[in-house]
Amino acid sequence: MILISADIETQIIDDIxxxxxxxxxxxxxxxxxxxxxxxxxxxxxxxxRNALTxxxxxxxxxxxxxxxxxxxxxxxxxxxxxxxxxxxxxKMKEAGYDLKTHNIICEKISFNEQLFQNVNAGKxxxxxxxxxxxxxxDEPIAIHYSYVSEKxxxxxxxxxxxxxxxxxxxxxxxxxxxxxxxxxxxITFPTSxxxxxxxxxxxxxxxxxxxxxxxxxxxxxxxHTKILYRSDKFKYDITMD
Numbered sequence: 001m002i003l004i005s006a007d008i009e010t011q012i013i014d015d016i017x018x019x020x021x022x023x024x025x026x027x028x029x030x031x032x033x034x035x036x037x038x039x040x041x042x043x044x045x046x047x048x049r050n051a052l053t054x055x056x057x058x059x060x061x062x063x064x065x066x067x068x069x070x071x072x073x074x075x076x077x078x079x080x081x082x083x084x085x086x087x088x089x090x091k092m093k094e095a096g097y098d099l100k101t102h103n104i105i106c107e108k109i110s111f112n113e114q115l116f117q118n119v120n121a122g123k124x125x126x127x128x129x130x131x132x133x134x135x136x137x138d139e140p141i142a143i144h145y146s147y148v149s150e151k152x153x154x155x156x157x158x159x160x161x162x163x164x165x166x167x168x169x170x171x172x173x174x175x176x177x178x179x180x181x182x183x184x185x186x187i188t189f190p191t192s193x194x195x196x197x198x199x200x201x202x203x204x205x206x207x208x209x210x211x212x213x214x215x216x217x218x219x220x221x222x223x224h225t226k227i228l229y230r231s232d233k234f235k236y237d238i239t240m241d
Contacts, residue, residue, distance in 0.1 A: 012051035087167035105131035106160030177216035
């Protein structure tokens, strides 16, 4: 049977992935050159280049100009509970990770029926989007977006740009305990802006977790949360607390 170029491209990807999984290729090791792979598979260099480009887009390898392509160093796997009553900041500090947070956005959003309903806001109310970029060991790993109603937090326009931990902010306002409604998990791929923020390629999947944060004492919804996690930086523990 004669394999067409696309079939061989897939075969090259599968073969290299198998070598990665079986640890035949070590992290940081240089991959065979385009010429070597083209000769091995008896295909044009362009077919090999396309296969390697896809592996690079998926975040498995990287290239150094004039030197070749290398298998990425092994990622730090971070155990993260996707459910629970503790903030991301507290979880990471308790686990001993070097966490840094940068506030990247505080803006009033246009009316969105579902989002506004989530935070008990009407069409005439203002809802703000607070974004924080999370780093561990100086690597960007997650973007946290919190949607909060100005009706619930009258000073959010002023306070928002300075917030790094929403739970910390709520505690300062007298809220002590938190819970959540159902959490929704989905998969997406990063936009160009998210690629830049997270230092990842377009084909690195992002795990999206959405939920509402609720004050235990009053049962009031404090925020709707949407978190984008780099899928190559975590192992996931979804055990209920």
